[in-house]
Amino acid sequence: MIEYRNVRVALLGAGSVGSQVARLLLEQGDDFAGRAGAGLELVGIGVRDVDAPRDVDLPRELFTTDVESLIVGADIVVELIGGLEPARSYVLQALNSGADVITGNKALLASHGIELFDAAEQVGAQVYYEAAVAGAIPIIRPLRDSLAGDRVQRIMGIVNGTTNFILDRMDTDGSTLEDALATATALGYAEADPTADIEGYDAAQKAAILASLAFHTAVPLAAVHREGITSVTHDQVVAARKAGYVVKILAICERLVDDEGVEGVSARVYPALVPLSHPLAAVHGAKNAVFVEAESAGDLMFYGAGAGGVETASAVLGDLVSAARRHVIGGPGVAESTHANLPVFPIGRVSTRYQITLDVADQPGVLAEVAGVLSEHGVSVHNVEQTSGATPGVTVEGDGVATATLIIGTHRARESDLAATVAALKNATVVNSVTSVLRVEGA
Numbered sequence: 001m002i003e004y005r006n007v008r009v010a011l012l013g014a015g016s017v018g019s020q021v022a023r024l025l026l027e028q029g030d031d032f033a034g035r036a037g038a039g040l041e042l043v044g045i046g047v048r049d050v051d052a053p054r055d056v057d058l059p060r061e062l063f064t065t066d067v068e069s070l071i072v073g074a075d076i077v078v079e080l081i082g083g084l085e086p087a088r089s090y091v092l093q094a095l096n097s098g099a100d101v102i103t104g105n106k107a108l109l110a111s112h113g114i115e116l117f118d119a120a121e122q123v124g125a126q127v128y129y130e131a132a133v134a135g136a137i138p139i140i141r142p143l144r145d146s147l148a149g150d151r152v153q154r155i156m157g158i159v160n161g162t163t164n165f166i167l168d169r170m171d172t173d174g175s176t177l178e179d180a181l182a183t184a185t186a187l188g189y190a191e192a193d194p195t196a197d198i199e200g201y202d203a204a205q206k207a208a209i210l211a212s213l214a215f216h217t218a219v220p221l222a223a224v225h226r227e228g229i230t231s232v233t234h235d236q237v238v239a240a241r242k243a244g245y246v247v248k249i250l251a252i253c254e255r256l257v258d259d260e261g262v263e264g265v266s267a268r269v270y271p272a273l274v275p276l277s278h279p280l281a282a283v284h285g286a287k288n289a290v291f292v293e294a295e296s297a298g299d300l301m302f303y304g305a306g307a308g309g310v311e312t313a314s315a316v317l318g319d320l321v322s323a324a325r326r327h328v329i330g331g332p333g334v335a336e337s338t339h340a341n342l343p344v345f346p347i348g349r350v351s352t353r354y355q356i357t358l359d360v361a362d363q364p365g366v367l368a369e370v371a372g373v374l375s376e377h378g379v380s381v382h383n384v385e386q387t388s389g390a391t392p393g394v395t396v397e398g399d400g401v402a403t404a405t406l407i408i409g410t411h412r413a414r415e416s417d418l419a420a421t422v423a424a425l426k427n428a429t430v431v432n433s434v435t436s437v438l439r440v441e442g443a
Contacts, residue, residue, distance in 0.1 A: 004037060004038040004327075004328045005038065005039075006038060006039040006040070006041040007038050007039065007041065007075045007327050008073060008074045008076070009025070009040055009041060009077075010045075010046065010070045010074035010076070010077045010099075011042060011045045011046070011078045012046040012067060012078065012079045012090055013045075013046070014045050014058070015080065015081075015309075016055065016308075017080050017104060017309050017313055018078075019058065019309065020310050020313035021313045022056065022058050022062070023056045023058065025042050025317070025320075026042065032317070032320070036320075036325050038324055038327065038328050040320065040324055043070065043074060044062055044063070044073075045058070045062045045064070046067035047063055047064070067086075067090060071094050071099065074094070074099050075100070076099060076100045076102065076324065076327070077090070077100070078316060078320065079091050079094075079101060079102070079108075080104055080316070082105055082108075083105070083108070084108055088115075091103065091108070092116070095116065095125050095127070099125060100125050100127075100326070100327075101116075101120070101126075101127050102131075102316060102319045103127065103128070103129050103131075104315070104316060105132060106132040106133060107205055109132050109205075110206075110208040110221040111221055113208075113218075114218050120333055124332030124333055126323065126333025127333075128322060128323055130319050131312050131315035131316045131319070132206070133159060133209055133210060134157070134290055134302070134306045135288060135304070135306040135307045136304050136312060136314050137288055137290065138315070139302050140209075142292075142300075143210070143213045143214050143292075144336075147294055147297065149296075150295055150297050151255075151295040151296070152214040152294050152295075153254070153294065154253070154254045154292075154293040155214055155252070155253040155292050156250055156290075156293075157251045157288070158250065158251075158283050158287075158290075159202075159203050159206040159207070159210075159251045159288055160197055160249065161285075161286035161305075161307045162184055162190045162197040162198070162202075163198060163200075163229050164248065164283060164284075164285070164286060164288070164306075165183075165285055166180040166190075166198070167180075167232065167237070167246075167271070169183060169184075170232070170234060170237045171240075171241060171246055172284070174234070174238075175234075176234050177230070177232060177234070181194060181198065189286050198228050198230055199226075199228035200226040200227055200228040200229070200249065201226065203249060204221065204226040204251070204269045205221060207253055207268070207269055208223075210251065210267075211265055215340060216339055217340045217344070219265065219267050220344070223344040223346075224269060225267070226269045227269065227270035227271065228249070229249050231271075232247055235435075236357075236438065239436070243273075244276050245273035245276065245281075245440070246273075246274055247272070247438070248271070248280060249272075250270065250441055251268075251269050252266070252267070252441065253266070254266045254267075254350070256350065258345065258349050263342060264342050264344060264345045264349075265342050266344070266349075267344065268350065270439060271438065272440065272441040273439065273441070275442055278291075278443075279291060279301050280442060281442075286307065287303065287304065288303070288304065288306025289302065289303040289304075290303075347415050348414070349415070350414070351412050352418065352441070353409065353410055353412050353439065353443065354409075354410045354413075354437060355409050355436075355438050355440055356410070356422060356434065356437050357406070357407050357434070357435045358370065358405070358406040358407075358425060358431050358432075358435065359404075359406075359431070359433045359434075360404055360432060361402075361404075361432065362403055363402075366404075366406070366430045367384065367386065369429075370425065370428065370430065370431070373424050373428055374410070376424070377417050377418075377420050377421040377424060378414075379410050379417055380411045381410060382409040382410055382411045383409040384406065384407070385407040409440070422437055
């Protein structure tokens with residue numbers, strides 16, 4: 001049997017994930033060699049500061065600030081430095097030199113994925129990115145390979161552990177968003193600046209990647225509708241639980257046919273009501289889960305750790321073994337499939353259901369007037385719940401006029417019509433305020 005030479009691996013970045021990748025590669029190199037068919041030689045670790053403190057004790061001689069020279073001497077480059085630059089330049093340099101690239105950089109792929117995949121195809125290299133979405137959960141390879149012979153209709157995922165932790169605390173412990181965020185920060189789930197998480201940017205990047213992969217269509221990050229969780233209140237979460245729902249921030253990627261018969265796709269991120277009977281409602285803490293609906297395979301769910309150094313390193317090393325096997329066997333890399341070129345629909349052309357909570361005057365004719373507003377905008381009512389009389393939902397204003405809470409669930413309707421309905425309700429004479437608007441998904 002011919003013994004293949006060692007595959008040279010360059011690692012860029014030695015943060016929480018990168019340091020664990022290096023540790024495991026050094027400690028379990030023989031095991032990886034047996035799986036890959038060749039030895040995996042870590043030739044160096046590119047960093048900005050060789051002497052920076054790190055969680056893992058690694059041989060100092062592996063570290064270098066000369067990243068470009070490190071890339072030139074590698075067969076496989078593992079990029080874990082994050083951000084757009086210099087990551088983009090390093091990845092392009094690696095691909096143009098003929099090296100395969102493994103990355104967990106969701107921001108880079110969401111913003112420059114097409115450019116990187118094209119560069120890889122030009123030289124017969126390949127980009128692997130299992131770690132870019134949902135950490136340790138294997139979702140990229142199932143979508144790209146296992147479901148390549150199927151037609152994915154919809155993906156609905158909890159892909160950000162920080163926001164799931166926060167919303168779960170608000171649901172299970174009665175915490176406010178501010179208190180839950182403080183707990184998440186203390187536990188290390190949230191960064192010092194949590195904006196990327198709580199405003200939905202992180203989830204939107206992942207939605208762009210999943211939609212592009214599932215629908216064989218380039219979905220740019222700018223086309224992903226994004227809403228964060230900062231407007232979610234404790235009262236909304238409590239009301240959701242009473243109504244049989246839980247609030248989750250979801251990344252939704254969907255194949256659609258609009259009213260004119262045009263097929264397209266949608267990618268969007270927002271907090272939504274999920275029925276307690278749906279599998280995603282049982283995803284607690286900082287866990288991630290991705291629910292896939294395929295035409296032939298049916299419903300599939302992938303669940304596990306969406307972040308963490310060791311957990312995400314598992315996904316990186318899985319890609320590394322696959323890339324090394326390709327080097328041993330030979331042949332060009334597999335190009336990304338974006339042949340479908342379906343249009344990406346804006347949020348206004350998507351059909352959803354809403355749950356609208358109103359503070360209204362407690363007087364005859366209110367329900368009829370509210371129903372008239374919905375009918376005028378082409379939105380039909382699915383269910384109505386009203387608290388009136390001597391109930392906790394009723395208050396009395398200073399002028400003695402009683403008010404009540406009206407909770408309206410709508411049937412599925414176009415987002416643009418639903419948005420216009422909410423705007424009209426805010427101006428209705430019998431409506432004191434629109435206190436909550438949430439979409440309903442998974443029902």
